[in-house]
Amino acid sequence: MLRYVAARLLTAAFMVLLATLAVFLIANSVPGDPVLSQLGDLAASNPATVAEYRQKWGLDLPIWDRYWIFLRGLLQGDLGSSIVSRRPVLADIRDYAPATIELASVAFLLSLLVGLPLGILAAVRRDSWIDNLARLVSLVGVSAPTFWLAFIMLAVFYGWLDWAPGPGQLDPVSFPPDRVTGLLLVDSLLAGDWETFQDAAAHLVLPSIVLASATLGLITRTTRAAMLEALSQDYVRVARAKGLRRRAIVLGHAAPNAMLPVVTLGGLAYANLLSGAVLTETVFSWPGLGRYTYQSAVALDFPAIMGITMIVAVVFVAVNILVDLSYALLDPRVVKG
């Protein structure tokens, strides 16, 4: 097992290195000139200003030197400075990450808690009403555009029914709690501020449902298919022949096997949540990484884009290691001994 972990870590390190190169190359294969977009037309017409700007940001060095500088910076935790906010990208990310982590975690939990039981029930009661419900949920989940779903939710539950609070993380009149973790739910509890906690939780409801929708669809669909597959296996027939109760067969025999393909969804779910976060946060004015990514992309803020993409890739590699390890724990055939 240790050997397996070591091998996985080594591959992961290699992937991260490749990812840095990829990110760097994308950012530097730019026809769209950040200098122009940053300085504005007037300043860009002055060659001296442009040259000074280029030198200041290291844009005049040969490409491999710049990659080396970029790498060296990365190792020291330096992702460069945002052209827009003029602050270190890492500091920006640190500020924006908690809101996204909070939203994504709630959404992920939601999709697991609904998706797994729904998928299992749908497979066990094939062609029943619950199966049809599961199919509908997964179909809408994978077919509805996130940003549109966000709009509809806001329009119906905020604009029309007024059941839910509007965009943002808190009501404009609420004061955010002292920043400890950056997670509003946690920080407000730490501060003992029950009202802010409730406000934050209420604001989370719509965006987390929207963000969960795609992942929920994916998990429901995969769980259902994996359970159907597992239930048709010989060992399930053997379990029936043993005289086990239905519950023991479904949960004890089929589900552990059906979880294997669901676990491999981890990486996909992560990508889904992040992509969804960009769109969801934009609609809900959620001060998270997604909205920061969008703003950086529109402003052609390359250090910021590079930084975010880099962080996203590193986390993705980490997520995949976790996925592989949990897979190895669930399936004894992966690692011998």
Next chain:
Amino acid sequence: MSATALPAVATPGQRWRRRYGLAAFGGGVILAWVLAALAAPWIAPYPPDFVDVAARLRPPSAAHWLGTDTLGRDVLSRVVHGARVSLSVGFVVVLLGALFGTLVGAVAAYAGRWAEEAMMRLTDLVFCFPPIILAMAIAAALGIGTANTCIAMLVVWWPKFARLARSLVLAQRNLEYVEAARSIGFPPSHILLRQILPNALGPLIVLVTLDLGNAILVFAGLSFLGLGTIPPTAEWGAMVGEGRQLVQQWWVATFPGLAILTVVMGFNFVGDGLRDWLDPHARTR
């Protein structure tokens, strides 16, 4: 025990409907959209960028079935024209991505060794980045515009086909008919292109169909963020983006979104139907 009542034998028509009803429905929806896209200039009541500020933000009425937007443009006309952009981007990205990915994956799988290893690492690399974020980065780098966004999406798109093609070819490569072809003396190119690929085509077509919906979703998402088409092009994602603040004037954002939903659902229905049709195991009833 007396003989139990037997269920009535379903007629072939009933069986067909039960198995392929949804797929046929999905196919119908897509066909309708394709026809609408082709005939857009003739069936749309107004030109898509016909501005009538006096008639801005009108709710649905006889004159404007789906209402008008902030510039007084007819939402229905823009939705119909939007189908042209969404469908063509979807087809271009997925078909090119599938073609390229399949070739790379199939050749890598059949060649094995370093070619396969290199391809796997390259696809791993692309998979490190969530599609929208990587497409955003590339689209931003290339500059905003429909063609550039397509290029960005292609970069993100081909690896999954390469992976699928590889696994399909690997599965086929060990079947005895391939060994038979080798023992007859067919050259590798013949075996890969004429014997293996036709057998691997089914799952690839299923993925293409399901992915058409996906590509339309991603492109609409990018457009929504302002990274897809350039205004004033009528595009569904961009239309939702323009209407997203207008909660009271819900029709501006709702209808283009519904258009996306129906097209993507249609492709999902057809893809699922194709999968059932190709996979005899799924046909239990």
Next chain:
Amino acid sequence: MHGPDDPLLQVRDLRTWFLTDAGPVRAVDGVSFDLRRGETLGIVGESGSGKSVCAKSIMRLLEEPARIVGGSVTFRGRDLATLDEEAIREVRGRDIAMVFQDPMTSLNPVLRIARQLVEAMTAHGRFTAAAARARALALLGRMGVPAPARAVRSYPHQYSGGMRQRVMLAMGVSNEPALLIADEPTTALDVTIQAQILELLRGLNADLGTAVILISHDLGVIANLCSRVLVMYAGEVVEEGSPEALLGDPRHPYTWALLNAAPRLDAATEGRRLTTIEGQPPDPRAWPEGCRFRARCPFAVARCAEHPALLPVGPGRASRCWVTQGGGALLTPARPRPAAPPPPAEAEPLLVLSGVAKHFALPREGVFAPRRILRAVDGVDLVVRRGETVGLVGESGCGKSTLARLVTRLHEPTAGSIRFAGQDITHLPQAAIRPLRRRMQMIFQDPYGSLNPRMAVGEILAGPLLLHGIVADRAAAARRVAELLDIVNLPARAAARFPHEFSGGQRQRISIARALALQPDLVVADEPVSALDVNIQAQIINLMVELQDRFGLTYLFIAHDLAVMRHVCDRIVVLYLGKVMEVAPAEALFRAPLHPYTRTLIAAVPVPDPALERGRRSAPLPGEPPNPISPPQGCRFVTRCPLAQPICREVEPALRADGRGGAVACHLAEPAVAGAGPG
């Protein structure tokens, strides 16, 4: 009430149909039989005869859309067919247990063996968890699983098929059921392992008094174990009786056909033609009127248009046949002595292998793990002369299929040399081999996998003709395709059809036609009949023999079925763990095997003769073949050899001539030992 003398199980007019949308498939259609306490009942039949569905119906293990639509299954006075779901669940595993065909998929791969055994016992509340754990150890020991304490902590993938089947048996008897149903329990296993499992089943029946229903397609297996036999055909029982009566004097033409189609080890040397019946079993959606076997029956009379009942034809036996109602026996076809097979003159060698080896590098278990080598074939010498049939026999993992692919150069050897028709082809690049491929062709095992499903049969057969320029154009190819189809007794219109429209036997004919298209000298046949039912197997064997005579083919014939081998081959090579153990003319090999492995292999084959099977003295060969990644030192067979001496552990025996036209690789095989017959 259920008395002590009543039958344990009474099945009456059982009908299990698959209620598909396209109409009912009448898989089991009116089956009745009794089973007494402690009795061993065998059910035989071809695939599709309904024997498995019948067994599953007893425990109500049917899955949609199968349903019991009529009849009763009375077990200890209760009709299982009408019990509610909870009541039948209590019967399953406690009163009736079942062991399935494929041990590789019968155990849950992600759960430890302990858990799977224990839950079988605790599910019925007969044992506490602690008692069940202790009992699991004892049962595994009883079933001959080495180191039970370690085994229960393991996962299934760490064990071989034979070991897993032992675990399944332990699970089956864990609640001391009154009835154990074994559905083809040894079909997926090698012959020496099969003998071990059958021995275990016999012991369980004798020691615990468990009644056994054994379902098998193999009459030898049935004869080995059962005291009564049912023969099923087209969803009904067609004959019932003791194995002695049934196998010695069949009273139903179908039983007669089953018996005569299979080559057997115990018969005197047979003619090269096996008795076969025409056609295929009927369509279960629409059984024919009258006797369901009539269309294929060589004995049919006018009355057979009327559906016969299962009527007594003697004490303790019954048959569903009008012809034998009068009491007459069915004529046993004389197994004609061969018209003195032409002794293979010292023809020129077509294929010469010397020291051929193939080592596969397995993927490392981790980046830092040592590279593992699978020695699939490890130094094989072999000469195949023009016109002869050489058999390669051995258990799974012995390297016989790899050897076939080395000979045809689908694989490149790691060491040694291969000469084909005087030319060294050991390391020829594929392009240089291509012209030679005309002269050596292969027939494959899987009739479903060996034909490209997307190509019409005509295309499949025309491809090789056009590739090698044997015909000038497509029109000539089409003519030749028609000829080829005729040669393998398929109609010319088959050319326009696709493989899925054909049955397994017909596909194997297409496969043979493809191999013959190039008019090869050598045909390598890799288990060409092992996926086929016995009657189809006989048809294909007959065809292959006939084609050999007609076209002067040379066969390298690979199989695991010794009886088939003996029937088909002139010379036989016995492989074990990638090495040749013994080579000998077929007749000599079976009359007086020299190598201990050959002897145990032959002894392990069950033959359809109850007297012989009951009289078996020798215990089956213990143990399982070692892992070919780490073969034992010295003689490869040393770990299982009943005669092993110290020298066998140290020195690897060379293959030396045995003075009767063969060779043997054993330190102990002396001409003196050669007298000992099988068993």
